[in-house]
Amino acid sequence: MSAPKKTGVSLQGQADASGRRVILPLPYLDALTCENLLSGDARGIKTLKVRKNKDVLINGNHYDCVYVNHDGWLARYKILHNGSRQIIDFILPGQVFGLQGCLFQRALYSVVTITEGTLSTIPFDMVDHVFERNLMLAKALFWSAAYEAAILGEHLIDAARRSAYERVSHLLLELFVRLSRIQLTNEMTFSIPLTQELIADALGLTTVHVNRTLRALREDKLIAMSAHSITILDFEALSLLSDFENSYLGEAARTLRDTVHPANLDELRKRRSRVR
Amino acid sequence: MSAPKKTGVSLQGQADASGRRVILPLPYLDALTCENLLSGDARGIKTLKVRKNKDVLINGNHYDCVYVNHDGWLARYKILHNGSRQIIDFILPGQVFGLQGCLFQRALYSVVTITEGTLSTIPFDMVDHVFERNLMLAKALFWSAAYEAAILGEHLIDAARRSAYERVSHLLLELFVRLSRIQLTNEMTFSIPLTQELIADALGLTTVHVNRTLRALREDKLIAMSAHSITILDFEALSLLSDFENSYLGEAARTLRDTVHPANLDELRKRRSRVR
DNA sequence: CGTTCATTTGAATCTAGTCAATTCAGGTGG
């Protein structure tokens, strides 16, 4: 996990083709941007290192800080009565989290580190003053909330309406696009610190079935795996079969090489029945 | 669908026991509040009536208005390649929607009316000026986004980790609490304009299975149904078996009559296997 | 080099889906 390149945020808005100003969908911050955001008001910000597999936020508590994740991977999750864990979302380098713990009386979810990494805490005792006092931050938080809702919507569809084969495909594409946006991909390959158990908990599947599904995807030559990295071999096929549109992740779709096999698509979709 | 009582929003914040100011979790607006929000800047707001089963927003388009739903029920949804529809969320009286269509280049979901009702449109061409120009509105939108993310998170867990029996229970409780907050419940009863198909599309189930599950809930004396209304017979049992915590819907839990049967809970959970 | 955690694979079982037909309820028109 190397530190992301300086991506910054374009909260100022930027004129698009039609001359209309739009807010760019980049809810990613890094240490520098973070400083900028709070220039003149940066008191109280602390940066800390955290080891892997440590709970940063705990479900039910109240918090007075929002967090910026600089370079690690984290997961927002919740444990249910039956002991199963549902991962709501993965938090990648540059993302803000912990807003809910500030807004609500109690945090709805816990957040745990998947890798070690560095975090910054931004005091939020200003709560309903943040709008007056720090417009930049307010906008960043606003974007962060909207972005989060968009991703959760997609995750909901994953769990509710897609087969295991489609869900895994969709997750891998989502991670690929989110990572490529912050320059953490190399060609069509990216390193992924997730265990199959984490993937299962994110998709509402069992590790056993995730394992079988990954094997199926490899056999179908849609992805390749090695050590802790994934290579997307057929972006188009994966997109089509999993209804992936990256518009919800921000900008217009990247143009990627075209390796569609429309004829085979239906067959691939039925692949679910051959996962064994 | 009668118009909701004047609930207003407490965006100003209100001192809690400890004297700390908090924003109250009421993302509900009505016509009056709506006017207030925009006092002095209310130009451009239009109010219209819409008939039932009409698309208000369409997936893929860009919009320049946010909407306030005064008295109807709507559903945010998306259609997948295989033709199935996933309902992301129900929009109840008093809720704001359409933010995404403004923030993103294209709306991620469509919104359709379930009942007829009245809507107001608030022009949003102010986009990144809304923060400077209209703090009240900015805060309302902010809350709306955070609230939405909270609900989606719960819906994700529904679809991913709960059995049909638990999902239906959870949805009914969620609706009950959200409706009671805006005085649209009567004792433990509320009227519900949803068909079993809508419920199925919201929970990622089939109508057939929703039907069987509702029957099971009735047989277990947890709910009662009549015409288009539902009565919660055993709030506690339903809460426990579906991991329901209404904290995500805002204020502290209402104290409701205590009819727990902890001994029977495990049995009820296993009810899933008897749904036939 | 043994311990621990993650990945794999098999076999049996089950929840929810699919297909199809029937019943019920509300609204319409003659």
Next chain:
DNA sequence: CCACCTGAATTGACTAGATTCAAATGAACG
């Protein structure tokens, strides 16, 4: 006022995608 029509709710029989339980293999680490 009642037959008719249509959409919604029900119910049955069968199937399938995913889970569960169990065990074996691999890989990382002190």
